[in-house]
Amino acid sequence: MNSSTEEDYLKAIYMLSAQHSSGVSTSAIAERMETKASSVTDMLKKLSEKGFINYVKYQGVTLQQKGSDVAIKVIRKHRLWEVFLCTKLNFTWDEIHEVAEQLEHITSVKLVDSLDQFLGYPKVDPHGDPIPDKNGNFHKIKEVALRDLKVGEKAVLIGVREDSREFLKYLESIKLLLGSKMEVLNKFEFDESVLIKVNGGNEIMLSSLVCKNLSVTYDKNKK
Amino acid sequence: MNSSTEEDYLKAIYMLSAQHSSGVSTSAIAERMETKASSVTDMLKKLSEKGFINYVKYQGVTLQQKGSDVAIKVIRKHRLWEVFLCTKLNFTWDEIHEVAEQLEHITSVKLVDSLDQFLGYPKVDPHGDPIPDKNGNFHKIKEVALRDLKVGEKAVLIGVREDSREFLKYLESIKLLLGSKMEVLNKFEFDESVLIKVNGGNEIMLSSLVCKNLSVTYDKNKK
DNA sequence: ATACATATTTAGGCTTGTCTAAAAATATAT
DNA sequence: ATATATTTTTAGACAAGCCTAAATATGTAT
Ligand SMILES: [Mn+2]
Ligand SMILES: [Mn+2]
Ligand SMILES: [Mn+2]
Ligand SMILES: [Mn+2]
Numbered sequence: 169m170n171s172s173t174e175e176d177y178l179k180a181i182y183m184l185s186a187q188h189s190s191g192v193s194t195s196a197i198a199e200r201m202e203t204k205a206s207s208v209t210d211m212l213k214k215l216s217e218k219g220f221i222n223y224v225k226y227q228g229v230t231l232q233q234k235g236s237d238v239a240i241k242v243i244r245k246h247r248l249w250e251v252f253l254c255t256k257l258n259f260t261w262d263e264i265h266e267v268a269e270q271l272e273h274i275t276s277v278k279l280v281d282s283l284d285q286f287l288g289y290p291k292v293d294p295h296g297d298p299i300p301d302k303n304g305n306f307h308k309i310k311e312v313a314l315r316d317l318k319v320g321e322k323a324v325l326i327g328v329r330e331d332s333r334e335f336l337k338y339l340e341s342i343k344l345l346l347g348s349k350m351e352v353l354n355k356f357e358f359d360e361s362v363l364i365k366v367n368g369g370n371e372i373m374l375s376s377l378v379c380k381n382l383s384v385t386y387d388k389n390k391k
Numbered sequence: 392m393n394s395s396t397e398e399d400y401l402k403a404i405y406m407l408s409a410q411h412s413s414g415v416s417t418s419a420i421a422e423r424m425e426t427k428a429s430s431v432t433d434m435l436k437k438l439s440e441k442g443f444i445n446y447v448k449y450q451g452v453t454l455q456q457k458g459s460d461v462a463i464k465v466i467r468k469h470r471l472w473e474v475f476l477c478t479k480l481n482f483t484w485d486e487i488h489e490v491a492e493q494l495e496h497i498t499s500v501k502l503v504d505s506l507d508q509f510l511g512y513p514k515v516d517p518h519g520d521p522i523p524d525k526n527g528n529f530h531k532i533k534e535v536a537l538r539d540l541k542v543g544e545k546a547v548l549i550g551v552r553e554d555s556r557e558f559l560k561y562l563e564s565i566k567l568l569l570g571s572k573m574e575v576l577n578k579f580e581f582d583e584s585v586l587i588k589v590n591g592g593n594e595i596m597l598s599s600l601v602c603k604n605l606s607v608t609y610d611k612n613k614k
Numbered sequence: 615a616t617a618c619a620t621a622t623t624t625a626g627g628c629t630t631g632t633c634t635a636a637a638a639a640t641a642t643a644t
Numbered sequence: 645a646t647a648t649a650t651t652t653t654t655a656g657a658c659a660a661g662c663c664t665a666a667a668t669a670t671g672t673a674t
Binding site: 206210211 | 660661662663668
Binding site: 394396426427429430433434437448449 | 630639
């Protein structure tokens, strides 16, 4: 079995691989794990010896199949627990992450699949992220950052790229939730802020940082 | 915060204190924790320094209020999770213990109380053990080991004093469940086995070891 | 190509929790 | 009361994860 620390590293590498499609750097992992680069190097050596990752000094890291499998299982558990916390225990979407961060490490074959069934086999977690099924399969919706839309384009909010409480609370306060429809009215180059119309009503100005962290998909109902 | 190891030690000491009402010995803890006596000594020193226990070399251990509080909180979580696993996820009573052993260490103030509410504030866990409430209060029913009943006395099974899978599976196979009514028909001194009648029907011979580990309460309906 | 800046690894140490083997204290039997 | 057995503690070591400081490799600008 793997320690929960190893699981967290593999999960971090998995997430980072998805973004920067080449090898993942030591410093990127260190930042994500909120630890020091030297600690990361130690762990990379270990994970490499155990056959979870491909690691060559100074060259970054890629996951081996075995490592990817572990990461996906942990992510599955994380997201299922998030659904549980939201739908059954009335947690809000900014409260669930840190608890799920612990629950994802509980080991019991039966537990995960029973939980999945109990929740009705949900396809996405409360942040809009897809939940892998028992076999590790899940479909990515074609998503794009709000920042990359052009003026006049319409889209639906399907996920967030940042889980911090502050960010999630901010979104709630401006009534921007998963499923909200938005239209880009204007983009301002000097500070990269964007003016949007939400659900055909309110107009809101979003900062560069916010736009970067909102995942949307193009709205099919463009009429 | 306390590590999950510290929590497990405090829980073990709490359980053992309940039985042998004097100080708990190093070896008793070692046996319960499935570890070596020297490891226990190390931990006792630490728990003592932190103010959780009263520890004097060679003299055994008692819990301080602070230690008792921690133990009761962990026990509350353990038993609530056991109820969850049984009633919501269809685990059987022999499968729940080892998973609960992990879940009991999840730290979130909100989680425990939400779970309690979600489950409908259960009073006992699937093994018949009482669940402490938010404030750590719980009532012990007057219980006695089946072994201590006299011939002719009637009782109801309310708990088990041993959580091993083997034992629980054995009880299921002979259809002896929580709430079963039993009457002592005969006691055999040479091997301390006991002949009982279950629910007014089957007659079963129980070994000494089994009788020692069944908690019963006298049946009020004696007519 | 060289010099400087940044990223990464190595060296050495610390904490937690575990172990074995040996020493010391306590309990038991005659 | 003394010898023996058992329990408990101490001493010393190890693995996992983490850290700081120093060494080394890589990237960049001129
Ligand atoms: Mn985690
Ligand atoms: Mn999520
Ligand atoms: Mn435990
Ligand atoms: Mn129980």
